[in-house]
Amino acid sequence: MRSYVVGGAVRDQLLGLPVQDRDHVVVGATPEQMLAAGFRPVGKDFPVFLHPETQEEYALARTERKTARGYHGFAFHAAPDVTLEQDLVRRDLTINAMALGEDGELVDPYGGRQDLRERVFRHVSDAFAEDPVRILRLARFAARLPDFSVADSTLALMRRMVEEGEADALVPERVWQELARGLMEKRPSRMFEVLRACGALARILPELDALWERPAPEDGDAGERVLRLVDAAAGRGLPLALRFAVLVHELGPGLAPIQQLCKRLRVPNDCRDLALMTARERDILAVGRAADPEAVVALFERCDAFRKPERFAEMLLAATTIAQAGGAQQDPSRPAGPSCAEDVRLLQALGAARAVNAGEIAARLAGRREQIPEAVRAARIEAVRGALDLAS
Numbered sequence: 001m002r003s004y005v006v007g008g009a010v011r012d013q014l015l016g017l018p019v020q021d022r023d024h025v026v027v028g029a030t031p032e033q034m035l036a037a038g039f040r041p042v043g044k045d046f047p048v049f050l051h052p053e054t055q056e057e058y059a060l061a062r063t064e065r066k067t068a069r070g071y072h073g074f075a076f077h078a079a080p081d082v083t084l085e086q087d088l089v090r091r092d093l094t095i096n097a098m099a100l101g102e103d104g105e106l107v108d109p110y111g112g113r114q115d116l117r118e119r120v121f122r123h124v125s126d127a128f129a130e131d132p133v134r135i136l137r138l139a140r141f142a143a144r145l146p147d148f149s150v151a152d153s154t155l156a157l158m159r160r161m162v163e164e165g166e167a168d169a170l171v172p173e174r175v176w177q178e179l180a181r182g183l184m185e186k187r188p189s190r191m192f193e194v195l196r197a198c199g200a201l202a203r204i205l206p207e208l209d210a211l212w213e214r215p216a217p218e219d220g221d222a223g224e225r226v227l228r229l230v231d232a233a234a235g236r237g238l239p240l241a242l243r244f245a246v247l248v249h250e251l252g253p254g255l256a257p258i259q260q261l262c263k264r265l266r267v268p269n270d271c272r273d274l275a276l277m278t279a280r281e282r283d284i285l286a287v288g289r290a291a292d293p294e295a296v297v298a299l300f301e302r303c304d305a306f307r308k309p310e311r312f313a314e315m316l317l318a319a320t321t322i323a324q325a326g327g328a329q330q331d332p333s334r335p336a337g338p339s340c341a342e343d344v345r346l347l348q349a350l351g352a353a354r355a356v357n358a359g360e361i362a363a364r365l366a367g368r369r370e371q372i373p374e375a376v377r378a379a380r381i382e383a384v385r386g387a388l389d390l391a392s
Contacts, residue, residue, distance in 0.1 A: 001029040003058060004084060004099035004107065011095050014116055015145075024051075024058040025087050025099065028080050031060070047078050061087040085109045089125055092134045093141070097124045115151075122151040129157055132166040136178035139194040143185035150194060158198035167203045175204050176265045183243045188234050189227035196223075207257040208248070222250060233321050241271045245278040245318040255279055274311060277303055278318045284346070293385040296349050297377065305350055312350060316343055345388060352387035353380040 009022040031047050039049035039058060047060040062078035063086050084099055084107060091097040094112040110124050121138055128134050135158050142148060161167060182191035195201040202209040212223035226247060233246045251257040255276055262272040305312035320343055356379045362372050
């Protein structure tokens with residue numbers, strides 16, 4: 001019985017990157033032997049065990065056979081006679097098909113180390129085509145390692161997968177999972193470039209793919225502009241909900257395309273709500289410049305900012321990223337935070353409006369309850385007026 005560290009941990013160690021998780025493959029063992037050694041079984045599809053001390057995953061070496069379309073359609077075979085090379089050949093990319101023995105020896109039967117040196121994503125075998133999730137994973141890796149290119153043969157294989165309908169078998173939850181992870185990488189634009197190059201973007205995100213047919217206000221097209229904006233959001237270290245809002249903010253006309261995308265991919269509510277609000281209020285900075293107290297209070301009301309000021313501040317930050325990175329007003333790589341005069345003015349105005357004591361107004365108008373909402377609103381408008389004058 002021998003164990004090896006495999007996959008991403010080996011890849012990242014060779015690249016000099018931090019190793020987050022270590023997965024192990026065990027060759028020459030049975031499930032009974034693993035249990036006798038104190039390992040705890042997990043997983044349903046094939047034998048995976050947790051180490052009794054480190055809690056790291058140890059999987060028995062296995063082969064797999066395609067039985068149906070999609071990424072669930074596999075039959076697995078794990079036995080003591082399955083070799084390490086047989087286990088590694090079923091993996092997606094050569095750079096993920098390396099193993100490190102307990103003695104430190106690198107096992108690299110498919111040229112992963114050379115592809116790391118040459119900065120190339122290359123599939124290990126034609127078995128890549130059996131799992132459509134691998135298209136998404138490769139695209140996500142491109143966002144994490146943006147200086148890597150996709151081998152011509154691998155890109156051709158991905159195109160064939162899309163043409164044959166494999167990408168149509170992807171379930172919404174998995175698409176969102178990979179999309180969210182890719183958005184949080186160093187350069188998210190690379191993920192979408194790879195998906196578009198193989199034709200998968202039109203299948204899984206047709207609303208986004210349509211932007212390449214729409215001219216942008218400046219040179220180029222709307223698709224390229226959005227990718228620049230998403231990279232700017234990543235450069236500022238913005239969280240997922242803000243990056244998603246920047247990605248989809250101009251999918252219009254109207255909000256229907258964003259609603260459609262979010263419903264189909266079952267996007268979490270926080271990401272969906274912020275994206276819709278950002279798209280609807282894309283001219284929010286112009287409202288701040290106009291210094292119209294009634295318009296500002298109406299903005300706060302539409303955005304439920306009195307109850308959810310943190311979400312309003314996030315939306316404001318997304319809108320500022322779009323305005324500044326799109327118009328090259330300032331360096332898009334600087335840290336996130338209130339970033340222009342309109343941000344400051346609107347946040348100060350919101351603070352002033354939220355400080356209005358609605359309870360005190362209600363007590364004063366106890367006998368005229370129908371007047372309370374308008375009185376509270378009038379007080380908020382005056383508070384906003386004072387805050388805007390002070391910020392001028």
